[in-house]
Amino acid sequence: MAPQPDLPEPAHPEVDSMLSRKFGREVANYFSGSPLNRVSFLRGNHEFISKALTHPTTSFLLFNNLSPLAKDNTTLAYATHAEVKPLIGENPFAKTEEQMIKDYNSAVTLPLVLFLGLDERKKGGFQHGIYSGSPYFAVDVTPRGTVVKEANGVIEAMKAKGLQFIESRMHMTLNAPEAAIYAQARALIDWNARNPFCAGCGQPTLSVNAGTKRVCPPTDYASLPTPQGAITVLDTPRERAACATRTGISNLCFPRTDPTVIMAVVSHDGQRVLLGRSKRWPANWYSTLAGFCEPAESVEEAVRREVWEESGVLLGRVVIHSTQPWPYPANLMIGAIGQALPDGEEIHLEHDPELEDAKWVGIDEIKTALRIGTSGLGDPPGPEYIEGGLRLPPKTAVANQLLQAVVGGFLETPKI
């Protein structure tokens, strides 16, 4: 069985909390619980960012084709400013954002340098006004455009140190705090890499705000291509076509996060749970149902719609339990618990034939499977697993946490 790392600790002490007394302890899901303070309001402050970039305590997490630099499958590795300088230059934040936009040249590749935040557990080093802690950045070292040679140089230097870019798609073996750092960096590097053009006007865009915004500059020092595709650098920048994203605030300039619902559905009497499986999954492996929120739908409505579309089951009350960032590529998993209506428990798989099977499973069988049958999708179950028994997702998945809540008494009415 692959290692199942611990979940992050909730980010706060459980101090005599009225909400904890009523609703129980907060569940902090895997990929959440980052030790970094993002100090998001300082990203546009190039004096701060420049100082943080070049501080001796600063760590650079490198990604090559979305694979992070690591010591092994549980621990990330970081580069220093000196090690990334051959690719990113001394300080890509030396100019103001306004000047970067004025100097925009779409023919030049600017490697993405992303500010992640300050690790406030490490006081006493970097300080900026009232803010202190070790700065964290991520750098996309994927060889592309005009910096292929420089990027390959950084990659080779890291490999020469015995480090590796770990290639598993789901890095769910990382220790919990670094899983959250990795998730933040992966989500934003991927967003920048998959959105090089403006969806409003089709022209290339420029990453600003320390990697968290893409703007559509009004001018460009690169010429339009000739019919043969040649591009030249102009002495004075050309005006580009008009774009709606340049007036007011447009969501197109900001990272995208796709809200997703995932739900443990209990029968009306609370004694059974609805599970489903995709035909691509290993034998006996089931999970909770899930799907994307649609535009202009509440989470509660999305839960009821997805459950009906995938299983035919009709839900009454829906309660949101906890949420999990899911950086593949940009999902926010919103975990809920829903209760079937008394006459709505019949399973019908033919509306949206996405599931190979859906079935009601008794609470005791779920309890057993949570104890001996959990694993990552590609991993074998634990040693106590008995062949043919129910298999379920690992505790790093919110699906597992929802099932634990259901078997742990989440549904029980307080005796008032």
Added chain:
Amino acid sequence: MAPQPDLPEPAHPEVDSMLSRKFGREVANYFSGSPLNRVSFLRGNHEFISKALTHPTTSFLLFNNLSPLAKDNTTLAYATHAEVKPLIGENPFAKTEEQMIKDYNSAVTLPLVLFLGLDERKKGGFQHGIYSGSPYFAVDVTPRGTVVKEANGVIEAMKAKGLQFIESRMHMTLNAPEAAIYAQARALIDWNARNPFCAGCGQPTLSVNAGTKRVCPPTDYASLPTPQGAITVLDTPRERAACATRTGISNLCFPRTDPTVIMAVVSHDGQRVLLGRSKRWPANWYSTLAGFCEPAESVEEAVRREVWEESGVLLGRVVIHSTQPWPYPANLMIGAIGQALPDGEEIHLEHDPELEDAKWVGIDEIKTALRIGTSGLGDPPGPEYIEGGLRLPPKTAVANQLLQAVVGGFLETPKI
């Protein structure tokens, strides 16, 4: 005071529900509670969509520059198939999606025709297999591209009937079921209109799946522009540049929804609530704090980060209360209640200077303001309002519902 319409009814009966007994009745927020079944899995079935489009019970909601057709501020108006035919043609779904992609010609404007769902309250008319109810579509009649004349013709015909395209940005006077229909249509028409190009490659895209997906076709019957900007129609389509969105599933092809947190923050003893105000708001008008979820952040973390960044207050336990679709342009408001840490209640506005003021307000003052001081942002408060008193958002805003929950005993511990 502007009318404050009713909230939607929760979509299900409160039948002896374990979850309702424990967590209370579900709050259905304004813009949710649509009477339509989206039958999302049928959108790609052009036999179904064609039949629904031309059925005599079908309603077409028209939008001109995002303003919906309406009888007045509370009630939408709908066109018939015969009335939209001059713009959209007899049936834009006559070809398969595959054929539409093969025939793609970026020089021709295809008006957006969006399938919204079936109103299952109206049985006995339209029927397709086991699915029945009156079909609803939305059509974007904004005059643009090659259909300016036809679009203006439809607009003038509607105005001649005494109908109007209502231009208020926030249509919060619409009756609750139609507010949800409007929200779905507005969100998707806006998404299509603001994303005419592929963010992956910069080339124009084609709307498919009855208005809910945009694909990047591999070929185009329109030529590339000449240096003078002229485009000609080709006899055989040209190959377009490669695009990553054509392999596998890319989120760039699907509508975007931006998850947003909004939170009622209570003091550690539960006796006061943190409110903030923007300098653009009318005097004495306050609301709960709010902000966007960032990539790879749980909702609970986003709530704590935003509250700290905007007010300096430190939160312990956070519980999600209810959610609200907010189609301006594409937000999902996730409403939460958070409790301050005992030593975290000091207000500090200088981290992210977004608020003009933030303050702790006693429960009794909130109760009074919920009774006599609520209104839409641009509207006067009710007749009982006393000048200088606290003003709050109307019951159609999730902020109001969160405050109602707090003063209504949400925090109280069950006596077990």
